[in-house]
Amino acid sequence: MAQTVLLVEDNPADAQAVCRELAAQPNAPTVEIATSAAEAEARLALGGVWAVVLDLGLPDADGMASLVRVRAADPEIPVVVFTGADAELEGPEAIEHGAEDYLVKGIHGGRAILRALRYAAERSRTRRLIAEQHSIVRSVLDSLADGVVVVEPDGRVRLSNPAARELLGWRQRESTQNPWLLADQATPLPDADRPLARAARGDVADDLLMFVPGEDGGRWLSANIRPMHGRSGGVAVLRDVTAKKADEGRIRRLNSRLGAEVAERSRALEKLEAADRLKEQFLDVVSHELRTPLTPILGYTRLLLRRGGVGLTPAQKEGIELIQESAKRLYGVVDGMLDFQQLRAHGVGGGDEATHVDSLFHRLEEMARRRLGDGDVSLAFRLDDDLPETLVLDAAHTQKVLERLVENAILFTEEGFVRVEARLDEAAGRLVVDVRDSGVGIDAAHHELVFGAFYQVEAAHTRKHGGLGLGLAHARYMAEALGGIIRLESAPGVGSTFTLEVPARTLEDV
């Protein structure tokens, strides 16, 4: 289909001449004629025109005014103007006003006209493409959340997107000054090292921090900078990291507080461990210092009492026997202390063995009777009928635990009874021993405390009842080391029941 050229020409003779010239060309375009600017506008509004050939002297628009009206009617259409005698003046002016080219009437023939039109069409198409590209780039830049700034080597801003202007507090899209120096002046860096200055030099770098002061306290931006392709200057892409920096600050503060707490705790732990070591050393030394003088005390009393204490008066003999009994008790306390210390440090060694149950309780009873003496407290042992003759258990340690429970009961009972009752919980595989007394009793609030080392119900009891206050702590340690437990039921004035449960199997179970 032939292309349509609109010839805007009020002189019919000139119009005819152009039509003739063009018609003589191969692939000639169709020529339509408008005789005024108004007519041209009307025709262009209909569309389908490929190019315009415009005479600059029209009845309704003289000179450049006609060009302006045609351009306004169709900004895209290629326009070639016909100038008169002063072509060298009019031609360039026309091009400034949007014409693609100019021809001189009467000199340029059909061939030149057609060629000018084709070039004009091509230039127009190129201009459209550039505008389109520009529009795409602009749309992309406008839609970015990150700020984009193109800076020239001298620091002028060639281009910026709305996000950049928002981040940097600029009003203008481009600038002939150095507004980035203003924006960047608070960044704690030498001028030449500031991100936008480096971008202007064409450096490549990521995550450069810059500070932009503002009424809201300013903001921190992270800048990635790249050189331009094929030209000098550079691009900076900016992101607001104020919140992230604040978070980092918070995290740093939290971390440093956490670190301080950890350090404090480990210091406290070290102190505790040091205190524990000191306690162990103390017990070690005390145990040694108590044992040493016991040798002559126990030894001489024993020597004096040999062969029934021949040569001693009854009163002397009784006195020496009391010394001996006291020394043995002291020995027991010292031994208990050592056991306690050993237990804390190493636990109990495996010591399950087939044990004659009656013998175990018989030994316990003998110990209890010796300790009880001739007081007002009755002592009773009741072994359950179903208790087997022989059980497999850690007899040595079980006996030690029971001794301490019985000693404790005797210590705190002035009248009434101390009763030991034993049975087997076969399903649970445990020997269960209740040690009941009618002694002072313990308030429920103190039930856990009595198992602490060096504890007694009241400080006054320490004098009255004696003892180191290690017995129950020791007993519980030992019971738990054996895989058992000690329970307590007690109330002041009612007496106490300590119940020991330790693992025990019948011979059939083994």
Add this chain to the structure above:
Amino acid sequence: MTTARPVLVVDDEPTNRRFLEAAIGALGYPAAAASTADEALKRLPALDPGLVLLDWRMPGLEGADAVRAVKALTDAPVVVCTAFVGPAHRERILASGCDGFLPKPVTLDDLEDMLAQWFSARP
């Protein structure tokens, strides 16, 4: 009895030393005593003991060093007699090369058993 080699008690603590010496005598064995290991070393050749009862912690020469020094001068068994009785102490003591361990407080029965063991030939 006078021809028997004595038991040498080495202990810096006077009451212990005196008791052990007396108890050994009462049990029918000749006894001698020294208050430090250094003193014992000087007297060893003249005394020629049949058994040395050696304290572990003493002023001057002590512990494993004392055990080795004594054993270097006599063929008599050396029994360490100490109030350091915990398993850790006991292990260290038995590793010193001594021949026996007698924990304090020493009971007369323990002492008698120990003497009987080392002088088993006695009536």
